[in-house]
Amino acid sequence: METSGGIQASLSGRYATALFDLAREQNALVAVEGSLATVRQALNESDDLRALVNSPLIGRADAGRAIAAVAAHLGLDPVTTKFMGVLAENRRLRDLPAIIATFRALAARHRGETTAEIVSAHPLSDSQVDALKQQLRTRVGRDVNVDLSVDPSLLGGLVVRIGSQMIDSSIKTRLNSLAHAMKG
Numbered sequence: 001m002e003t004s005g006g007i008q009a010s011l012s013g014r015y016a017t018a019l020f021d022l023a024r025e026q027n028a029l030v031a032v033e034g035s036l037a038t039v040r041q042a043l044n045e046s047d048d049l050r051a052l053v054n055s056p057l058i059g060r061a062d063a064g065r066a067i068a069a070v071a072a073h074l075g076l077d078p079v080t081t082k083f084m085g086v087l088a089e090n091r092r093l094r095d096l097p098a099i100i101a102t103f104r105a106l107a108a109r110h111r112g113e114t115t116a117e118i119v120s121a122h123p124l125s126d127s128q129v130d131a132l133k134q135q136l137r138t139r140v141g142r143d144v145n146v147d148l149s150v151d152p153s154l155l156g157g158l159v160v161r162i163g164s165q166m167i168d169s170s171i172k173t174r175l176n177s178l179a180h181a182m183k184g
Contacts, residue, residue, distance in 0.1 A: 012095040016102035019083050024110070028079045033107050035080035036100045042074060043097065053093040063088040104147075113143045117161040121154040121170070136162065 023032040042049050052058060052066050067088045071081040087093050108115045116136050118124075124132070129146060136144040140162060151159075155171035 010098070011092070012098035013102050015087070015092065015095065016099045016106060019079075019099070020103055020106040020110075022083075023079055026079060028077060029107060029110070031077040032080050032083075033104070035074075035076040036103055038074050038076065039080070039084075039096065040100050042070070053096055056091075060089055060091060063091075063093060067093070104145075108145050111143075113145050114140055114162060115145045115147055117147045117149070119149050119151050119154065119159040119170075121150070121152055121156045123150055124148060132158075132160075136160070 019032065020029075023029045043053065049070060052063065052070070058066070064085055067084045068081070071084055076084070084093075084096075087096065087099075105115060118132065129148070133144055133146060136146075144162070153172060155175070157170040157172075157174075158167070159170050159173075160167040
């Protein structure tokens with residue numbers, strides 16, 4: 001089931017849409033998007049924060065107090081801070097990564113952009129990222145934001161996802177395909 005905007009009507013999609021609408025109404029899109037980027041980075045870097053978000057053993061009140069402290073420590077904007085408190089109260093902190101991803105997609109679409117998830121074997125230089133953005137812009141016909149991550153298991157090459165399209169030029173996939181072809 002999808003909403004008219006194409007965002008899945010999952011629970012995390014509804015939370016992200018509600019946050020997006022609230023941020024837009026309060027002219028806080030940039031601030032909320034920045035805060036969510038900070039939260040996303042903190043989730044990637046902090047085992048303690050991931051444990052807090054994913055633990056079913058932490059009660060609502062304790063999770064709310066912990067999230068308020070995290071929000072203050074990270075310097076999150078008031079809209080995002082209150083939203084995370086609501087997630088803690090509703091025991092939905094575990095949905096935070098999906099909510100952030102959906103919010104980012106909504107914000108990019110609002111700006112007339114699309115987002116490409118790019119996984120590389122090694123960190124890309126600024127000039128490589130710029131060249132990749134230009135190639136993607138030519139391919140999709142509009143500006144493309146990139147969400148970069150590194151996966152050394154790819155050995156080399158890139159995996160690019162734009163919406164439902166995937167371009168996999170990784171050496172790992174090529175080797176797996178070759179091994180499969182050699183088997184039979």
